[in-house]
Amino acid sequence: MKDLLLRLEPVIWVLFGAGILVGTMLITGWILIVGLAVPTGLVSADALAFGRAYGLASHFVGRLVLLGLIALPMWKGAHHMRHLSIDHGGAERDAVVAPILYGIATIGSIAAIVAVARL
Amino acid sequence: MSDAKTMKLVITRFDPDVDAVPRTQEYEIPVQPDWKVLDAVNFIKDEVDGTLSHRWSCRMAVCGSCGMMVNGEPKLTCKVALSDYGDELLIEPLANFPVVRDLVVEMEGFMDKFKSVKPWIITAKEMAAEEGTNRQSPAELEVFKQFSMCINCMLCYSACPVVANEPEFLGPAAIALGHRYNMDSRDEGQAERNEIFRGEGTVFSCSYANECSEVCPKNVDPAAAVNQAKLNAVIDWATGLVIPRKGP
Numbered sequence: 025m026k027d028l029l030l031r032l033e034p035v036i037w038v039l040f041g042a043g044i045l046v047g048t049m050l051i052t053g054w055i056l057i058v059g060l061a062v063p064t065g066l067v068s069a070d071a072l073a074f075g076r077a078y079g080l081a082s083h084f085v086g087r088l089v090l091l092g093l094i095a096l097p098m099w100k101g102a103h104h105m106r107h108l109s110i111d112h113g114g115a116e117r118d119a120v121v122a123p124i125l126y127g128i129a130t131i132g133s134i135a136a137i138v139a140v141a142r143l
Numbered sequence: 144m145s146d147a148k149t150m151k152l153v154i155t156r157f158d159p160d161v162d163a164v165p166r167t168q169e170y171e172i173p174v175q176p177d178w179k180v181l182d183a184v185n186f187i188k189d190e191v192d193g194t195l196s197h198r199w200s201c202r203m204a205v206c207g208s209c210g211m212m213v214n215g216e217p218k219l220t221c222k223v224a225l226s227d228y229g230d231e232l233l234i235e236p237l238a239n240f241p242v243v244r245d246l247v248v249e250m251e252g253f254m255d256k257f258k259s260v261k262p263w264i265i266t267a268k269e270m271a272a273e274e275g276t277n278r279q280s281p282a283e284l285e286v287f288k289q290f291s292m293c294i295n296c297m298l299c300y301s302a303c304p305v306v307a308n309e310p311e312f313l314g315p316a317a318i319a320l321g322h323r324y325n326m327d328s329r330d331e332g333q334a335e336r337n338e339i340f341r342g343e344g345t346v347f348s349c350s351y352a353n354e355c356s357e358v359c360p361k362n363v364d365p366a367a368a369v370n371q372a373k374l375n376a377v378i379d380w381a382t383g384l385v386i387p388r389k390g391p
């Protein structure tokens with residue numbers, strides 16, 4: 025398991041890095057729009073009317089963006105929690121913790137792919 | 144001497160021949176306003192207690208030998224002013240290292256880590272003297288210069304939470320050193336070092352705590368080096384998938 029984790033490290037790190045990018049930039053923007061701009065009337069609620077939002081989300085590019093928004097932060101979270109576990113004396117249990125965390129991210133990503141494909 | 148005040152220094156003592164575990168000893172000494180922390184430790188060694196062991200040499204933040212934990216933080220003691228602290232100071236040997244005696248730590252394993260990243264310029268073919276010198280532009284130098292400013296003081300190892308848990312972790316300074324050569328325009332050893340960097344206990348063991356860069360007294364920013372090294376190791380790995388490597 026240790027060897028496998030080591031060999032997968034470059035892939036995991038890329039997913040993690042992408043997750044940071046998406047998590048810090050896109051989701052912040054998303055929260056600003058949905059949580060602040062629309063409720064305060066800065067942006068008209070019509071902009072997020074179902075028809076428009078659905079049109080955007082079901083477009084090919086829209087689906088890809090949605091997939092990234094949902095799946096990548098899970099990898100960021102999994103990787104961060106794995107290192108948190110190691111930093112708190114979990115080097116020994118890493119062979120168990122890492123597969124569980126990355127497993128959750130993998131299942132979540134597959135679920136996201138299915139959900140986005142069925143939109 | 145009129146503006147002299149006194150200060151209490153609590154120092155870790157350990158004599159492997161006598162002590163089973165480290166103990167502390169308190170010293171009340173007169174201090175001068177312009178003293179560095181090292182001056183106070185030297186004063187104790189010279190005037191109060193000659194049995195105290197500690198390392199130092201240049202007194203100008205160049206040799207990297209005077210690192211100690213000052214109030215729990217790794218510091219170059221010749222660089223930090225005593226006046227930055229209150230009336231009492233706790234001085235311990237650098238954390239995450241085996242203690243040889245008092246404030247002196249064992250550095251042997253650390254030196255092996257340095258050697259393992261091949262910190263020299265690797266070229267495919269030696270250049271004959273007649274061919275002239277290897278040229279490097281200021282812009283090419285700028286790419287790695289910062290990472291070459293390390294004085295091997297080991298403060299970053301002392302601050303790193305990963306080193307604390309996994310003593311075999313290659314660590315900030317050694318990775319920064321390997322990265323420094325990888326970024327050198329005269330070097331051709333990137334593939335070899337990237338292979339090392341993808342091994343166990345190297346760049347991907349870093350947990351992004353950034354403590355190394357916080358404590359670095361020379362602004363080397365080893366955390367940046369580690370993360371650039373990660374990216375390079377990934378790019379090198381991905382390139383290897385597309386373009387198979389030539390045999391060794």
Ligand code: FES
Binds near residue numbers: 203210219
């Ligand atoms: S004595 Fe040389 S760095 Fe402090």
